[in-house]
Amino acid sequence: MAPNDSTVGTDGAGAPDGAGTTRTAVRRRASRYVVPVAVAGVAAATIGLVPALAASGDPELPEITAQQLIEKIAASDTQTLSGTFKITTDLGLPSFAGLIPSAASGSSSADPQDRLTQLASGTHTLRVAADGPDRQKLTIVDGSDEYSLIHNGDDVWAYDSKSNEAFHEKTEGAKGEAPEKELPSTPKQLADEILKAAGDTTSITVGGTAKIAGRDAYQLVIKPKQSGSTVESVKVAVDARNGTPLKFTLTSVEGGKPVVDAGFTKIDFGRPAASTFDFEAPKGAKVTEGASAEHEEELKGLEKGFEEFTGSKGGLNVIGEGWTTIAKLDTGAPAPKTDEAPAEVKGFLDSLGDRVTGKFGSGTVFKTKLVNALMTDDGKVYVGAVTKDALVDAANAGK
Structure with missing residues (x-):
């Protein structure tokens, strides 16, 4: 017989929640x-x-x-x-x-x-x-x-x-x-x-x-x-x-x-x-x-620099919550042109990407079955375990 199928809700179990998550110390060894x-x-x-x-x-x-x-x-x-x-x-x-x-x-x-x-x-x-x-x-x-x-x-x-x-x-x-x-x-x-x-x-x-x-x-x-x-x-x-x-x-x-x-x-x-x-x-x-211990210190310095970057203006921003959390990164530089990449790399990227347009302008959505990423032509990146439409909506909203 099947166990009791009781249901509960949570905004923290099993899904990334950018706003309230406690950072865990990164072990480098x-x-x-x-x-x-x-x-x-x-x-x-x-x-x-x-x-x-x-x-x-x-x-x-x-x-x-x-x-x-x-x-x-x-x-x-x-x-x-x-x-x-x-x-x-x-x-x-x-x-x-x-x-x-x-x-x-x-x-x-x-x-x-x-x-x-x-x-x-x-x-x-x-x-x-x-x-x-x-x-x-x-x-x-x-x-x-x-x-x-x-x-x-x-x-x-x-x-x-x-x-x-x-x-x-x-x-x-x-x-x-x-x-x-x-x-x-x-x-x-x-x-x-x-x-x-x-x-x-x-x-x-x-x-x-x-x-x-x-x-x-x-x-x-x-x-x-x-x-x-x-x-x-x-x-x-x-x-x-x-x-x-x-x-x-x-x-x-x-x-x-x-x-x-x-x-x-x-x-x-x-x-x-x-x-x-x-x-x-x-x-x-x-x-x-x-x-070596010296490398450990170098890695700690890189980690600190990344944390400072992602917390600064133009760095990493978190949009939404729960399962539809999207991370936005403004690189400040135009997206690379795949036409300039080696043939084998271009073919691989083309197989991953869909060209999209909207109020935000134009860009490419790189897709997998789980995580998708939208790279706009002006250098903004939206990424999350969300659909292509959800990424485009976030970019159109200018968040």
């Missing part, structure tokens, strides 16, 4: 690329973990409300797990082949910042393991080749078996950082914080049950109520026993395949063997050390 504790939960909250291949029918579970399910997720204290999941991302983009340059001279093919971008398209199989906050491992399997990220204590390693290159970085320096905002201390408080923002922008329901990697799960369904969003729905399957998110589906109003579709095919909440997180660079492997 390579460990930020390692899937943290409760790998499934974090992935489901960001890129999502979607329908895993369930062969049996939906399980019979006790009724539960949306608030109770949110509390269950918040109460999850999963510290150990290992498993396999598949992730498929389809933004509706043409192939990037030939457009992305190879790694710069002196850089490592194992550098996480370069390698993890491959998850933004196509289908990938990943193996994950976690043992508390100090030990995590993620491996991307591509045929016979593997790319692994390992966090073990103070060390973060990345290894690319195809090139036999490794990347290493220390994680010290993150200790003692205080949160910028006092967070809710109990699951009930966290759920109340989410539901307190209840409004007309979002519907949250419990939409049935599912069998995910052999586990019984509830389905949390999040839908925009606002018109103009490119998001049709977000669906998260939550382990009925321990509250860990097991799958996630993000669908677009354009229909077709989900934008993100990934799900656990196997999961075990037991403690992985300690040897899982051991790593020693193979003989003959090229080892690249991570950024």
Whole structure:
């Protein structure tokens, strides 16, 4: 039987809200690329973990409300797990082949910042393991080749078996950082914080049950109520026993395949063997050390400069709220002419863009199934998870 399909509204759950969001400190060390504790939960909250291949029918579970399910997720204290999941991302983009340059001279093919971008398209199989906050491992399997990220204590390693290159970085320096905002201390408080923002922008329901990697799960369904969003729905399957998110589906109003579709095919909440997180660079492997403290300071300076720029006149402005939030940036310079670009780049941009006109003048809308951007010919940029018409309306309003 289907759980209680109670509905709540929120202007903050699952959607970008430019005005009221607390900024999170940006961690610059390579460990930020390692899937943290409760790998499934974090992935489901960001890129999502979607329908895993369930062969049996939906399980019979006790009724539960949306608030109770949110509390269950918040109460999850999963510290150990290992498993396999598949992730498929389809933004509706043409192939990037030939457009992305190879790694710069002196850089490592194992550098996480370069390698993890491959998850933004196509289908990938990943193996994950976690043992508390100090030990995590993620491996991307591509045929016979593997790319692994390992966090073990103070060390973060990345290894690319195809090139036999490794990347290493220390994680010290993150200790003692205080949160910028006092967070809710109990699951009930966290759920109340989410539901307190209840409004007309979002519907949250419990939409049935599912069998995910052999586990019984509830389905949390999040839908925009606002018109103009490119998001049709977000669906998260939550382990009925321990509250860990097991799958996630993000669908677009354009229909077709989900934008993100990934799900656990196997999961075990037991403690992985300690040897899982051991790593020693193979003989003959090229080892690249991570950024130095000087680079950390440089990055902090760049971050501060960006914050000052986006807060200044002519910088970044946020239009609207909830699912129809649009970011506006005035570059102050005319848009580049695609006719002047190399042939392969021009063809790629033309396949993405639609020429539009309006009270604002003229420009090009660069589109995906999720995020669209309008670049006007006089150098203004409007971007958001909204439709082409919503971008044009914002530009016409001169906001």
